Amino acid sequence: KAGVTQTPRYLIKTRGQQVTLSCSPISGHRSVSWYQQTPGQGLQFLFEYFSETQRNKGNFPGRFSGRQFSNSRSEMNVSTLELGDSALYLCASSLYSGTNEKLFFGSGTQLSVL
Amino acid sequence: GESVGLHLPTLSVQEGDNSIINCAYSNSASDYFIWYKQESGKGPQFIIDIRSNMDKRQGQRVTVLLNKTVKHLSLQIAATQPGDSAVYFCAENRGSSNTGKLIFGQGTTLQVKP
Numbered sequence: 001k002a003g004v005t006q007t008p009r010y011l012i013k014t015r016g017q018q019v020t021l022s023c024s025p026i027s028g029h030r031s032v033s034w035y036q037q038t039p040g041q042g043l044q045f046l047f048e049y050f051s052e053t054q055r056n057k058g059n060f061p062g063r064f065s066g067r068q069f070s071n072s073r074s075e076m077n078v079s080t081l082e083l084g085d086s087a088l089y090l091c092a093s094s095l096y097s098g099t100n101e102k103l104f105f106g107s108g109t110q111l112s113v114l
Numbered sequence: 115g116e117s118v119g120l121h122l123p124t125l126s127v128q129e130g131d132n133s134i135i136n137c138a139y140s141n142s143a144s145d146y147f148i149w150y151k152q153e154s155g156k157g158p159q160f161i162i163d164i165r166s167n168m169d170k171r172q173g174q175r176v177t178v179l180l181n182k183t184v185k186h187l188s189l190q191i192a193a194t195q196p197g198d199s200a201v202y203f204c205a206e207n208r209g210s211s212n213t214g215k216l217i218f219g220q221g222t223t224l225q226v227k228p
Contacts, residue, residue: 033216042218043205043216058215100207101207105160
């Protein structure tokens with residue numbers, strides 16, 4: 001069974017631009033979560049989607065948004081990029097949404113904002 | 115505030131020795147904990163999980179211990195191998211009954227000396 005797939009693997013943008021990242025969950029998984037990883041802040045929760053609905057949201061500004069499609073694939077968007085948005089963005093999927101669900105991560109998209 | 119802490123940022127062990135990585139958590143209501151391993155250039159890889167109704171769980175060469183009294187979690191790796199070199203994260207799932215949200219610790223880098 002294929003794992004979580006994230007595209008693109010690397011991305012370079014300039015300040016003020018916007019970016020869209022894509023995530024395909026493990027086949028059959030219906031929940032997709034997004035995390036931001038930086039050396040200073042570590043892994044931080046962005047949001048979680050289940051059945052095309054946002055179930056939970058972390059403490060990030062409104063510039064960060066996401067959505068989930070009927071096939072469970074998910075995208076996240078960051079508008080008006082800032083230098084501090086440079087990070088590894090990780091997507092994770094699980095069968096369902098819940099406190100005891102095992103999350104499986106993709107390899108991430110490394111975003112550099114210049 | 116939300117926090118999951120690890121006691122040591124770096125742990126260096128000799129190949130063949132046992133490794134113990136520690137983690138403290140702050141939310142006594144958390145009931146599900148996971149250990150992840152992250153190698154350079156990859157996303158976090160699930161190692162082992164434990165629910166709060168258990169004190170100990172064993173996998174292949176790994177054991178997780180949970181002490182709810184002092185809110186402490188540990189990962190023991192038996193006969194540590196060079197391939198175990200990575201950053202190890204503990205995480206607690208602090209979502210509500212129908213959502214998932216992982217709070218990660220800062221990570222411990224395990225270095226295995228040949």
